[in-house]
Amino acid sequence: MPKPSQPLIRVIAIDGPVASGKTVVGRELAARLGWRMLDTGIMYRALTWYALREGIELEDHVKLAETARAVTIEIGAPPSDGLETASILIDSEDATAHLREPQVEASVSSVAAVPGVRLQMVAQQREQAKRGALVMVGRDIGTVVVPDAALKIYLTASVDARAERRAREMHAHGRDIPLAIVHDEIVRRDGRDANRDASPLLVAAGAIELDTTDLDRDAVIQAVIDLVRKHAPELLS
Numbered sequence: 001m002p003k004p005s006q007p008l009i010r011v012i013a014i015d016g017p018v019a020s021g022k023t024v025v026g027r028e029l030a031a032r033l034g035w036r037m038l039d040t041g042i043m044y045r046a047l048t049w050y051a052l053r054e055g056i057e058l059e060d061h062v063k064l065a066e067t068a069r070a071v072t073i074e075i076g077a078p079p080s081d082g083l084e085t086a087s088i089l090i091d092s093e094d095a096t097a098h099l100r101e102p103q104v105e106a107s108v109s110s111v112a113a114v115p116g117v118r119l120q121m122v123a124q125q126r127e128q129a130k131r132g133a134l135v136m137v138g139r140d141i142g143t144v145v146v147p148d149a150a151l152k153i154y155l156t157a158s159v160d161a162r163a164e165r166r167a168r169e170m171h172a173h174g175r176d177i178p179l180a181i182v183h184d185e186i187v188r189r190d191g192r193d194a195n196r197d198a199s200p201l202l203v204a205a206g207a208i209e210l211d212t213t214d215l216d217r218d219a220v221i222q223a224v225i226d227l228v229r230k231h232a233p234e235l236l237s
């Protein structure tokens with residue numbers, strides 16, 4: 001938390017594992033504050049889609065880092081189907097409809113583990129944060145991207161609860177996948193995100209943890225608003 005003498009960084013960082021409720025909460029919180037919202041996962045997803053399409057070997061970390069440096073990423077208004085929180089162009093190509101494709105889903109955590117890729121993404125995310133009034137959602141926002149954010153929240157939930165949410169979310173995206181498979185995929189992704197060397201998923205110093213296992217969507221949103229009121233009321237004024 002910043003000391004009173006420090007300028008307030010008008011950013012709320014929301015981190016947590018897959019399907020912990022970050023995106024839903026981030027979107028709603030931003031709407032209530034009248035702030036922008038950036039789900040940083042879509043940047044890693046867009047780059048993964050692009051790399052797969054270009055036939056880049058995902059083991060070639062030098063090439064992946066070079067690609068991350070060379071491409072331009074533009075984030076725009078959400079698409080009209082409301083399924084994503086933003087649209088995203090990579091080198092002027094619209095990647096939005098491809099972000100949840102099975103191949104992207106399967107490869108994104110390897111791409112996100114490449115240090116040279118993270119360096120580029122974090123630099124662009126910090127540029128966004130500089131403009132303030134931003135709810136930023138990801139895995140390393142409170143630890144790396146904006147450690148001096150006005151408020152840092154870490155959402156968790158049991159693997160079972162997250163698997164159920166994730167399966168529902170995929171259904172909304174037109175993909176019906178057995179719960180057991182979604183569950184195993186979450187365990188695998190958790191392991192990769194938490195055990196990678198570059199910016200592993202961790203609770204940031206000063207972050208407030210919120211376990212959402214037994215909370216429905218509205219209760220999670222309310223709990224987060226209460227946290228803002230309690231820990232950073234100046235953001236609401």
Ligand code: DC
Nearest residue numbers: 040041042044108109112138139140
């Ligand atoms: O939140 P998500 O499922 O869309 O994230 C996709 C992948 O990107 C996931 O493997 C975690 C990774 N990611 C990351 O490493 N750092 C972020 N700030 C956001 C996402």
